[in-house]
Amino acid sequence: MMGVPLVAKVRGWLSGRSSLEVDQMRTSEPIRLPEEIRGAEGRWVALKDGKIVAVQDTPSNLYAYLHSRKVTGTTILRVPGEEEPELVGLG
């Protein structure tokens, strides 16, 4: 049987959790948008299963485009431009 790694044990001691609990914890990685967004800066994209399924200049056009093709359940957002400022809240 594999022992609990020392790093996990130390993390467990520091956090007050048992080393077994820490060993079973998972790490989280941020979601990164697909590389295909490059070239779509400033436009609105529909994402599904980690892939771009449609790109349009406005969200209304994108929504209508998806409706016309009976595509549902995508996630809509705009791709920021490279020179666009880092927005806080509503910017």
Added chain:
Amino acid sequence: MAPASPFPWIFPYVEDPHSATRYPSESGRSVLRPFVEVSLPGMEQKLAALVDSGSEHTLVARWVAQTVGLDPADAVHSVVLGISGDDIRVDLVPGRMRLHPPDSDIDTYVEWETELGIVDRWRPTWSVLLGQIGFFDRFTVSMHRGALTCVVEGWGKFDERFGIRLAGPSPPNPRFRP
């Protein structure tokens, strides 16, 4: 609709594209945002929504309101908000919001009534901003930069976790089945 999985719903942070180029001297640094996926009744698509504990209101872009037929003329309040250095009048209309669990389809969600602010001049890449009224008054929301996650749980979970009695009347439970 499909029944939603029980809470907690764990949403990984989402990286802001190109944000790493803003910090060229700090390798690996990028802008990571607490996003969840929402929709309004009648919508066929989900919307990226920023969880913003610093906002009093839940706000939607004008195009979203138009898509589902929310009319600013139905506003129960109007407030002036400071946005982008300007004073912007925002109409608050009664509406409904749906939160979708991670990796779910459009038919899986919890839904609740709230007031929604319709904003004309909308700059962000996300189309909805979830604030104190309309989101934080419905759920226990936990965010942790170390874990890079935003976790949504039931309204009363905060009380159980920290032993702090919740003030005011409990809101109606969001409906898992409309």
